[in-house]
Amino acid sequence: MADKKPESGSDSSSEDSVVGNVNKFAVVPPGYVGKPRKGHLIFDACFECGNLGRADYVTEYEYDLFIRPDTCNVRFRVWFNFTVENVKQDQRVIFNVVNFSKTKSLYRDGMTPVVKSTSRPRWQRIPSKNVYYYKCPEHRKNYVMSFAFCFDRDDDTYQFSYSFPYSYTRLQTYLGAIEKRRLDYFQRELICFSVQQRRLDLLTITKPENLASGVSQRVVFITARVHPGESPASYVCQGLIDFLLSQHPIAKVLREHVVFKIVPMLNPDGVYLGNYRCSLMGFDLNRHWHDPSPWAHPTLHGTKNLLMQMDADTHENVDFFVDIHAHSTLMNGFMYGNVYDDATRYDKQAVFPKLMCGNADDFSMMNTSFNRDAMKAGTGRRFLGGILDKNTMCYTLEVSFFCYTLHQGSSIYPYDEDSYMKLGRNLARTFLDYYKLTSLITAKPTLVGTVQTKSSHNSKGHRGSSEGRAQSEMRHYPKPGVVYDPNSFGSQSLNDMTVNFRLQNRDFKR
Numbered sequence: 001m002a003d004k005k006p007e008s009g010s011d012s013s014s015e016d017s018v019v020g021n022v023n024k025f026a027v028v029p030p031g032y033v034g035k036p037r038k039g040h041l042i043f044d045a046c047f048e049c050g051n052l053g054r055a056d057y058v059t060e061y062e063y064d065l066f067i068r069p070d071t072c073n074v075r076f077r078v079w080f081n082f083t084v085e086n087v088k089q090d091q092r093v094i095f096n097v098v099n100f101s102k103t104k105s106l107y108r109d110g111m112t113p114v115v116k117s118t119s120r121p122r123w124q125r126i127p128s129k130n131v132y133y134y135k136c137p138e139h140r141k142n143y144v145m146s147f148a149f150c151f152d153r154d155d156d157t158y159q160f161s162y163s164f165p166y167s168y169t170r171l172q173t174y175l176g177a178i179e180k181r182r183l184d185y186f187q188r189e190l191i192c193f194s195v196q197q198r199r200l201d202l203l204t205i206t207k208p209e210n211l212a213s214g215v216s217q218r219v220v221f222i223t224a225r226v227h228p229g230e231s232p233a234s235y236v237c238q239g240l241i242d243f244l245l246s247q248h249p250i251a252k253v254l255r256e257h258v259v260f261k262i263v264p265m266l267n268p269d270g271v272y273l274g275n276y277r278c279s280l281m282g283f284d285l286n287r288h289w290h291d292p293s294p295w296a297h298p299t300l301h302g303t304k305n306l307l308m309q310m311d312a313d314t315h316e317n318v319d320f321f322v323d324i325h326a327h328s329t330l331m332n333g334f335m336y337g338n339v340y341d342d343a344t345r346y347d348k349q350a351v352f353p354k355l356m357c358g359n360a361d362d363f364s365m366m367n368t369s370f371n372r373d374a375m376k377a378g379t380g381r382r383f384l385g386g387i388l389d390k391n392t393m394c395y396t397l398e399v400s401f402f403c404y405t406l407h408q409g410s411s412i413y414p415y416d417e418d419s420y421m422k423l424g425r426n427l428a429r430t431f432l433d434y435y436k437l438t439s440l441i442t443a444k445p446t447l448v449g450t451v452q453t454k455s456s457h458n459s460k461g462h463r464g465s466s467e468g469r470a471q472s473e474m475r476h477y478p479k480p481g482v483v484y485d486p487n488s489f490g491s492q493s494l495n496d497m498t499v500n501f502r503l504q505n506r507d508f509k510r
């Protein structure tokens with residue numbers, strides 16, 4: 001079974017490559033015969049989370065790239081993740097991703113792909129001035145995303161991705177490391193296996209006494225990665241888990257009073273295969289909560305059954321269901337909630353997002369909304385909001401693939417792995433406020449990299465919540481528009497690079 005394979009911390013396993021991905025494919029000039037020379041780029045996407053269906057030679061400076069559709073579903077072509085090797089030092093190229101299935105995209109607002117290399121393994125965003133999103137007449141007026149890049153080291157392999165990847169293998173390695181710590185307030189259980197026999201994990205974080213027979217439990221149930229290409233959701237979820245497992249005074253109080261149930265990867269097959277939205281069999285799982293099949297949607301079926309059992313148990317009170325996603329067209333973190341005819345219930349569910357706004361500077365109440373859109377009837381938030389106990393609050397937590405502003409400010413700050421995880425920590429802290437447990441914090445937290453500050457205030461002048469009252473994290477916000485490390489990837493040659501390759505008849509729009 002897949003979960004018994006050797007695990008590593010890499011996001012790039014070469015096992016079980018997906019049919020349709022390029023596999024060490026050398027792109028050479030038309031008519032060229034023989035072994036590829038240095039500078040004839042070799043593309044590869046046959047690794048975990050990889051996606052690239054085709055690479056076409058346009059000129060020696062330009063390549064058209066085609067995203068492989070989700071398995072068994074040709075409608076979705078968004079996620080890409082591939083490597084390039086056999087480059088020449090100072091080789092300059094333009095890559096055109098030509099077959100996106102969505103036209104509305106944060107690329108229109110300045111989002112850029114991410115890149116890393118073998119000698120510089122930390123993901124970075126490509127400078128926004130070298131990325132263009134436009135209608136292209138050469139590709140039936142489809143929207144194309146083009147980015148210019150300069151390979152500065154000929155012995156490196158470069159990897160490009162739509163967003164920061166977070167693989168099934170990485171999750172399994174992470175959870176295995178937690179298990180080795182033998183924490184008495186952490187349990188890892190197997191709900192079921194996916195179609196391809198990957199684990200669906202259930203994590204329980206609370207003090208052991210809360211799980212004793214007959215003890216009344218206040219349960220917060222959290223899920224993530226039902227849409228596999230929304231990798232930021234996994235970083236938010238890990239930030240939440242890391243915080244709840246820590247020795248932070250807020251985390252200790254939360255463990256004493258709340259039972260956290262977390263399913264960190266609802267669609268492990270889709271994640272492994274490099275799909276954007278679907279499972280192995282081409283299903284958008286977040287449209288099948290109403291009637292999941294045990295053979296076609298086993299992870300959804302197992303999770304729903306678990307929730308139904310908990311809802312029926314008089315000792316388990318499921319107070320929250322929160323499903324974590326990433327959003328491809330909006331900025332900031334925000335929430336979707338439900339519309340109820342009961343005015344009291346409707347007003348009650350508005351409380352948590354408002355508290356979240358007080359804790360997280362990147363959380364937007366402006367983007368937060370409550371709806372009963374018929375197209376979303378099969379989602380976890382909508383379906384469970386209608387079938388679980390009336391006291392259960394059901395939300396979708398969204399985070400932008402691109403950036404955030406600070407309480408409606410004009411400057412934008414691109415997200416990275418750390419700021420995604422910070423949103424997860426702030427999600428955890430907000431439960432302290434909701435359950436009115438702030439008075440139980442007996443000692444101020446002392447964390448490396450933090451400073452004592454006065455209570456923070458949100459944009460309406462209200463006093464900040466648990467983060468401000470306990471201790472605010474030192475905020476190191478980047479300068480607006482600075483999204484690239486000046487000491488990496490030969491950025492000086494990129495910054496000096498004029499994007500003037502011959503792209504006839506193309507109307508660039510940044």
